[in-house]
Structure formats: C-alpha cells, structure tokens
Amino acid sequence: MQDQLRDIAVKLFKDGNADIIIGYEAGTLPLRASPCIIRSAEQADRLVWNMNCGSNLAAYLLPVAKANPGKKLGILAKGCDSRSIVGLIKERQIEREQVFVIGVVCSGVVDRRRLDNDLDGAEILEAQYSMLDTGYWMLDVEYRAFGAEHQVSRIQYPVSSIIHSACSTCQHKAPVLYDVLIGEPAVEQASLPVANPYEQVETIGSKSADERWEYFAPEMSKCIRCYACRGACPFCYCNQCFIDQNQPQWFGKTTELSDTMIFHLVRAFHVAGRCVNCGACARACPMGVDLMSLTKKIEKDMNELYGYIAGMEIEELAPFTTFKEDDPQEFIVEPD
Amino acid sequence: MGMEEKIIDKSEIGAFLSKIKESYRTVIAPVYRNGELSFDRIDSADEVVLEFSNTKKVPKSIFFPQEEVMFAYSRIPPNPPLLKGGSRGDLLKGGPSGDLVKGEIKGEITEIKEPVLEGQVVLFGVRPCDARSFMLLDKVFNSEDYRDTYYIKRREGARVIGLACTSPRQTCFCTTVGSGPFNHDGMDLLLVDLGDKYLAEAVTDHGAELMSDFPAAAEADIQKKSDMRENAEKRMNLVVADLESLRDKLDTMFGSDLWNQVHFKCIGCATCTYLCPTCHCFDIYEEEETDNSGYRLRLWDSCSFSLFTLHTSGHNPRLSTKERLRQRIMHKFNYFFHNYGESACVGCGRCVQNCPVNLDIRDVISSIARL
Numbered sequence: 051m052q053d054q055l056r057d058i059a060v061k062l063f064k065d066g067n068a069d070i071i072i073g074y075e076a077g078t079l080p081l082r083a084s085p086c087i088i089r090s091a092e093q094a095d096r097l098v099w100n101m102n103c104g105s106n107l108a109a110y111l112l113p114v115a116k117a118n119p120g121k122k123l124g125i126l127a128k129g130c131d132s133r134s135i136v137g138l139i140k141e142r143q144i145e146r147e148q149v150f151v152i153g154v155v156c157s158g159v160v161d162r163r164r165l166d167n168d169l170d171g172a173e174i175l176e177a178q179y180s181m182l183d184t185g186y187w188m189l190d191v192e193y194r195a196f197g198a199e200h201q202v203s204r205i206q207y208p209v210s211s212i213i214h215s216a217c218s219t220c221q222h223k224a225p226v227l228y229d230v231l232i233g234e235p236a237v238e239q240a241s242l243p244v245a246n247p248y249e250q251v252e253t254i255g256s257k258s259a260d261e262r263w264e265y266f267a268p269e270m271s272k273c274i275r276c277y278a279c280r281g282a283c284p285f286c287y288c289n290q291c292f293i294d295q296n297q298p299q300w301f302g303k304t305t306e307l308s309d310t311m312i313f314h315l316v317r318a319f320h321v322a323g324r325c326v327n328c329g330a331c332a333r334a335c336p337m338g339v340d341l342m343s344l345t346k347k348i349e350k351d352m353n354e355l356y357g358y359i360a361g362m363e364i365e366e367l368a369p370f371t372t373f374k375e376d377d378p379q380e381f382i383v384e385p386d
Numbered sequence: 387m388g389m390e391e392k393i394i395d396k397s398e399i400g401a402f403l404s405k406i407k408e409s410y411r412t413v414i415a416p417v418y419r420n421g422e423l424s425f426d427r428i429d430s431a432d433e434v435v436l437e438f439s440n441t442k443k444v445p446k447s448i449f450f451p452q453e454e455v456m457f458a459y460s461r462i463p464p465n466p467p468l469l470k471g472g473s474r475g476d477l478l479k480g481g482p483s484g485d486l487v488k489g490e491i492k493g494e495i496t497e498i499k500e501p502v503l504e505g506q507v508v509l510f511g512v513r514p515c516d517a518r519s520f521m522l523l524d525k526v527f528n529s530e531d532y533r534d535t536y537y538i539k540r541r542e543g544a545r546v547i548g549l550a551c552t553s554p555r556q557t558c559f560c561t562t563v564g565s566g567p568f569n570h571d572g573m574d575l576l577l578v579d580l581g582d583k584y585l586a587e588a589v590t591d592h593g594a595e596l597m598s599d600f601p602a603a604a605e606a607d608i609q610k611k612s613d614m615r616e617n618a619e620k621r622m623n624l625v626v627a628d629l630e631s632l633r634d635k636l637d638t639m640f641g642s643d644l645w646n647q648v649h650f651k652c653i654g655c656a657t658c659t660y661l662c663p664t665c666h667c668f669d670i671y672e673e674e675e676t677d678n679s680g681y682r683l684r685l686w687d688s689c690s691f692s693l694f695t696l697h698t699s700g701h702n703p704r705l706s707t708k709e710r711l712r713q714r715i716m717h718k719f720n721y722f723f724h725n726y727g728e729s730a731c732v733g734c735g736r737c738v739q740n741c742p743v744n745l746d747i748r749d750v751i752s753s754i755a756r757l
Contacts, residue, residue: 077744079557084744085651105743109653117706173439173555196439197553199617268420274443274452276660277691278742281653294693299671303685304453334742336442336657337422 051154052099054232055126058152059094068124068150072107072114073097080177080191081162085110099126099232101179101187101209104159106330108134108284112143123149128156130216130328132225133361134284137324140364143287153228157187158209158217163338165212169193175202179209186210215342216329219247226362251347266311272337273310275303279341280317282334285324292316318344323352323370326361355381390588391603391611394577398600399584400431403510406596410545411506414448416441425509436579439555440513440734444663446523448509449540452660453685456536456670458499460679505542515560515734517548517572519663525726526666536684545592548573552614554621557735559748562625565732567618568611578611585611625748626755629719629729635754636720644757645712648750651743652707656688658714658737658747664730667694689713715750 055073062068075086075096083102087110088094108131115123127135132153138144165174169191176192187209192202210218217223221244225231246252254262277293280286293301293313301316302309318325318341325345332341352358355378356369369377394402407413412427415434419426423438425445520541527537551558551567560566570576575593577584585607588594603611626632659665669687674680687694690711695704704710722730731747738746 078746078749079738079744082744087650110650113706114650171438175556196437199553271420272422274656274660276656276688278653278655278657281655282742294691296671296693299673302673303671304683306453334653334655336661336740336742 051232052097055099055152055154056094056097058230058232059088059097059124060091062124062150062152063091063094067122069121070114070118071097071124071126071152072110073126073152074099074103074105074107077102080174081160081165087114097126099154101158101160101189101213103128104214104330104333105282106134106284106328107131108138109282109286109330111135111138111149111284112287115144115148124152125149126152126154127225127228128154129220129222129225130156130326130330130361131284132227133222133326134328136227136361136364137326138284138287140366140368141324146364151225151228151230153225153231155224155231155233156217156220157223158213158220159333160189160209160212161214161333164214165191165207168207168212169195169205171196172203214329214333215250216327216332219244219249219346220327221247222326222362227364248346248350250343251350254343255347266343267307269340269343270310270314271305271307272339273305273314274337275305275310275313276336278334278336279314279331279339282330283321283325284328284330285321286317292320314339314341314344318348321345322348323356323358323368324360325349351381390594390597391608392586392588392597392600393603393607394584394586394597394600396582396584399434399436403428403431403434405599406508406510410508410543411504413508413510414445415510425512428510434511436511436549439551439553440516440736442661442736442740444519444661444736445509445512445516446519446663446666448507449520449544450523450527450537450666450668453683454536455501456682456684457501458679458681459495460497460677461495462678501536503536503539505540505544507540507543508545508547510547511549511577512546512573513551513734514548514565514567514569514571514573514576515551515558515732516663517546518560518565518569518732519572519734520546521572522664522722522726522728522730522732523666545574545596546572547593547596548576548589550576550578550615550618552579552618554618555735555739556623557738558733559623559625559735560733561619561622562629563729563731563733564629566615567622568615578614580607580610580614583607587611623748625733625752628755629723632751632755633720633723633729635757636716639754639757640712640716642757644753645708648745648753649706649708649711651745652690652711653743654690654692654707654710655742656686656690657740657742658745659688659690660686661736661740663732663734663736664718689717711745711750715747715754719751 059071071088073086074083076098077084081102083098085105088096107125139146172193172195174191174193178190180188182188189207189209191205194202301312327345327349329342358369403413414425415428416423416438417426417428417433423435423441424443428434527534548570554567570589574590575596576587576589585603586597667687668684670684672680672682696702718730
C-alpha cells in the first residue's frame with residue numbers, strides 16, 4: 051500500500067493535480083510516524099503508510115491551505131481523516147475542489163500506551179509489523195527492561211490486541227470521500243466486525259453519578275493543560291479557543307480538577323456532532339487522559355437523539371445548525 | 387573538596403530517608419501519584435520508586451509550581467459580585483477592574499494574605515539532567531537582574547540527592563548539552579546504583595554531612611562506578627558536536643528558511659514546554675470569588691501558544707507555529723546561552739518521547755548544525 055501511495059503522489063505532482071501533499075513520514079522512534087508535507091515528486095519516497103499513522107491529517111488541512119493560498123492540496127486520508135474532511139467542507143472551512151483526497155483503507159492504528167503499560171515502562175527499541183498467512187497482522191517488539199543493560203527481550207503481539215480503542219470500535223475504516231483509493235474497502239470492512247462500539251460508554255453510563263465522578267475525577271486530574279488534544283483535533287480550528295478568552299477570563303487555567311474538568315467537558319460538547327471519534331486527541335495526550343469516553347458518549351447520543359453520524363455526507367445538515375420542531379429536548383427540560 | 391565516596395546498602399535507604407526527615411522540612415522523591423511516577427512529598431520510604439528511567443513530569447515544579455497563588459485578598463463591598471477573573475486591574479491601588487458592570491473600582495482592600503513558602507526540602511532520586519535544570523533555573527530566578535521571591539523561598543536550603551543514570555534511554559542526549567549520565571551539577575550528593583547497594587559521592591559539604599554515618603567505599607566499588615559511568619556515557623547519543631558553533635550559527639538564522647521546513651507538523655501544544663525541566667515562562671492572572679475575595683495566580687505559560695505573544699492591540703508578532711517553534715529553539719540554544727553562558731537544554735529527552743507528532747528536537751538542532 052505504501053508503494054501505491056508513493057506512486058500516486060508522484061503521479062499527482064507530474065499531472066499537476068497537487069502542489070503539496072500532506073502525509074506521514076517515518077518517525078524517529080519505534081511505533082511513531084510523523085505528519086509531513088511534500089512538495090515534489092522527488093520527495094514521494096518520504097511518505098509512509100502503516101499502523102503508526104495515528105495523527106488525523108485533516109487537522110493540518112486548514113493551516114496548510116491558509117499558508118499556501120492558491121495551491122492544490124493533496125492529503126492522505128484514512129476513514130476518520132476523510133470524515134473530518136467532509137466535516138470541514140460541510141462547515142465551509144474548505145472547498146471540496148481545493149483538496150485531492152488520497153483515500154486509504156485503514157485497519158486501525160496502534161496504541162503505544164497499551165504497549166508501554168504492558169511492558170511496564172520498558173524501553174521499546176524496535177517494532178516491526180508482519181502479516182501472517184491467515185491475514186492477521188502481528189507486531190514484533192524488541193525492548194529492554196529497565197536495568198537490563200545488555201539484555202534485549204522480544205515479544206510478539208497480535209495487532210488486534212494493541213489497537214487503539216478508537217479503531218477497535220471504528221465502523222468506518224474505509225474513507226467516505228476520496229479521489230483515489232488505496233486498498234479494498236469491502237474486504238476490509240468484512241474482516242473486522244465491531245462487536246459493540248459503545249461498550250465502555252454503557253459500562254460508565256450504568257454507574258451512579260458518584261461512581262462516574264470517581265472514574266472521571268482522577269482521569270481529568272492527569273491533565274497538564276498542554277492542549278495537545280485541541281492541537282490534534284481537526285475541528286478545533288476556532289480563531290480563538292474558548293479557553294484562550296481572557297478579556298475577561300472565561301475559564302480557570304490551572305491543573306486543579308474543577309478547571310481541567312470544565313475544559314474537557316466544554317471541549318467535548320463543542321465538537322458534539324462534528325467529532326468523528328478518530329481518537330487523535332487521546333493519542334496526542336501526553337498524560338493518557340481518557341478523552342474518548344466523553345467523545346464516544348456524545349457520538350452515541352447524537353446518533354440516538356438525531357440519527358446523525360458525523361462526517362458521512364457533505365450535503366447532510368448537522369443537527370446543531372438546523373432546527374426541527376420535533377427535535378428532542380428531554381435532556382434540556384428533563385435532565386436525569 | 388576532594389570527592390568523598392561512601393556505601394549505602396539498599397536495605398538502609400529507609401533509615402537514611404528517616405534520618406534526613408529529622409533535619410529537613412520534607413523529603414520529595416519519585417512516587418506513584420494517580421498512576422504516574424512523579425516527584426512528590428513522601429509519607430514513608432516504602433513508596434519511593436528508584437527503579438525508573440525518569441519521571442514524565444519534571445521536578446522543577448517543586449521550586450516553580452505549574453500554578454501558585456502569589457497572594458490572596460479580600461475587600462469590603464459594595465462591589466457587585468464580579469465575573470471570575472478580572473485580570474487587568476491595579477489591585478494595590480484599590481482592586482481589580484474586573485467589574486464589568488460599572489467599569490470602575492469600588493470598595494477597599496481590607497486584607498492581603500501572602501502564601502507561606504518554606505524551603506528546606508530534600509529532593510531524593512533526581513536524575514542528572516533534572517538536577518542540572520535547577521542550576522539553570524537558579525540563573526533565571528536568582529540573579530543580579532532578577533530575584534524571584536517565590537522561587538527563592540522554595541529553593542532556600544534545598545538539598546538535592548541525585549541518582550546517576552546507569553540505564554539511559556535512546557532518547558537521552560545529555561552528553562550533547564554539556565552534561566552526562568553521572569554528572570552532578572545541581573546536586574549535593576550523587577548516588578550510583580551498584581546493584582545491592584548505592585555508592586554515594588558527596589558533591590557539597592551538605593551532601594557529605596547527609597552521608598556521614600555510612601562506611602567508605604572500597605576500591606572495587608569505585609572501580610565499578612567508573613566502569614558503569616563509561617558504559618552509560620558510551621550509550622549516549624551525540625546530537626551535535628559543538629554547542630557554541632550551534633549558538634553562533636543561530637545568531638544569523640532568525641530569517642532562515644529552515645524554520646519553514648521544520649515547523650509544519652507542530653500542533654502548537656505545550657507538551658514540550660510543560661514537560662521540559664528548564665522551560666520557565668509564566669503568566670499572571672487573577673481570579674475573583676463572588677464574596678469579594680480573590681487571588682492572583684502565577685501559571686506556567688508556553689511559547690507554543692498563540693496567546694503567549696498576543697498584544698492587547700490584537701497584533702501578534704508570532705503568528706504561526708513557525709515563529710513559536712523558532713522561539714523555543716532560539717531560547718534554548720541561543721538567547722539563554724548569550725545570557726547565562728550555556729544552553730538551556732539538559733538533554734532529558736522528554737519532549738522527544740512525548741511530542742504528539744514526533745517533532746524531534748534532536749532532528750531540528752542537527753539540521754541546523756549541518757547547514
């Protein structure tokens with residue numbers, strides 16, 4: 051798939067269909083791929099595509115478009131990235147014609163934190179993917195436990211066991227919008243059935259308010275206010291974020307629980323009906339805050355209340371930009 | 387002073403810490419808090435974790451916390467309850483101008499409370515990179531030009547017991563920035579893990595005093611330390627050969643095209659700065675409660691944020707991640723060097739490990755060195 055991607059990139063430049071392509075390059079550490087832009091066919095060899103490509107590249111679309119007016123943009127998009135692009139077009143942030151979407155069928159990206167936890171903080175030295183005859187992906191990891199100076203250990207994981215929770219609950223692995231597609235959507239969609247994408251949400255939802263507080267309080271207490279979640283999010287494009295409103299100061303900016311909690315709740319609500327649950331915020335978070343329990347809950351509510359799934363159709367109106375007389379309002383007038 | 391080297395058996399660490407607690411206010415060491423290994427005050431030696439490469443959060447927060455109250459105040463009504471956080475008043479002349487209703491200040495300050503800040507802490511188990519950061523922060527917060535009361539009070543009488551890095555990570559590059567895995571800058575005492583015991587090396591008289599009860603190290607122990615040191619240093623990556631050339635090169639690079647090449651992937655978050663042991667920028671703002679009391683806060687700030695340089699006029703001289711990333715690199719490897727005689731990076735690798743988009747500072751500075 052990576053070779054195909056590079057060939058497509060070369061062709062796009064040669065045919066004059068792109069001046070800039072937003073993609074991923076190899077990272078400097080194991081299990082990392084890093085967003086990049088390339089500007090010529092000669093740079094196409096830099097592009098990579100693998101299960102380390104965890105950033106949502108749609109987050110770069112607006113800044114790159116703004117910094118390069120009049121240029122034709124190409125962008126690599128897995129399922130969630132493509133749905134984010136749909137959202138940005140729907141929100142009139144970018145024109146469909148401005149962007150050439152290289153769709154890629156995704157089988158999920160890995161969650162480095164799950165590996166770190168499993169290896170108990172050991173340093174990962176090398177990580178290689180391989181496909182078994184059965185079609186399943188495996189990850190071979192070389193690591194060194196702390197203090198084991200001269201001893202490199204090896205372990206093999208089925209990729210399905212270390213996939214990010216956003217991906218293991220993803221129902222849209224194939225892009226919904228593309229100009230050219232890499233991979234076979236039908237085969238892919240059939241290969242990874244999603245049991246219950248809302249299992250975690252339902253588990254938390256079945257708890258009492260006190261128990262939910264007990265779960266979320268330590269989670270939100272981890273936050274260091276770096277706003278990596280915001281930076282990684284394609285929909286956090288406000289010219290001035292609510293948290294940066296300081297004349298007067300709208301919200302507290304400390305790491306105390308009341309401040310971190312309100313920040314994450316307001317942010318989650320602000321992307322309600324727009325968020326595609328790509329999980330880029332959760333993967334970006336250096337502290338491992340469980341952001342997806344919030345975003346996934348909102349996704350579920352939007353679907354149940356409005357029958358709406360974000361980022362599927364450009365023409366479909368978003369629930370919060372329309373009004374219908376029979377819009378549900380129980381959550382306003384009769385909250386739990 | 388000549389290096390004094392002693393041996394502390396691992397079984398004696400608890401007793402060692404208890405003894406320290408007798409003469410100092412509090413002991414701070416790596417402990418698990420909310421699932422994360424962090425430096426915090428300890429209740430007992432049992433919770434101290436010394437088998438670790440490094441903490442994710444930095445110990446600079448002991449002296450320079452992410453948020454601190456500079457003072458609290460209360461005043462007499464009749465101001466109406468204010469919106470939270472009028473940040474633009476001249477408090478000492480009568481109160482914050484957070485009164486959005488009338489736009490003028492009424493009422494009278496009745497009381498100002500200052501925080502009680504105490505020094506006399508012992509930091510235990512600090513890695514050489516982080517200990518060195520204290521030395522660099524001292525230059526900023528306690529110099530001829532500027533004396534920061536809050537930092538100085540917290541730092542007063544502090545002792546640092548370091549822990550040599552016998553197992554550096556791939557992301558460590560302290561030897562590049564003039565330090566090393568066994569470097570004792572900023573420490574009073576350096577511990578080296580020899581397996582079943584620690585070799586303790588006094589760096590200051592205070593350090594010598596702390597370990598005065600323990601037996602002298604044997605020649606074999608000292609030899610083992612040297613071997614471990616050599617091994618650890620060998621494993622360290624040299625990112626750029628010469629920091630002074632890097633500094634000089636940066637002198638002429640403000641307008642370089644390089645910044646256009648490297649900034650693209652930056653998402654403008656503060657992971658690198660908030661997890662950095664030497665970043666020290668802060669912001670000051672105020673919060674007012676509805677009962678006419680309030681407080682002034684100092685919070686960490688980050689040059690990655692758009693708000694960092696936003697003028698009241700609306701103009702922002704650092705418009706994009708390009709200018710902001712340039713600032714961070716310039717400050718670390720050029721401005722700080724010019725001001726204080728060394729670079730402001732200690733090579734801990736936290737920004738390398740934790741950057742959400744793998745924008746690797748080692749790549750940036752080696753690209754500059756190659757220019």
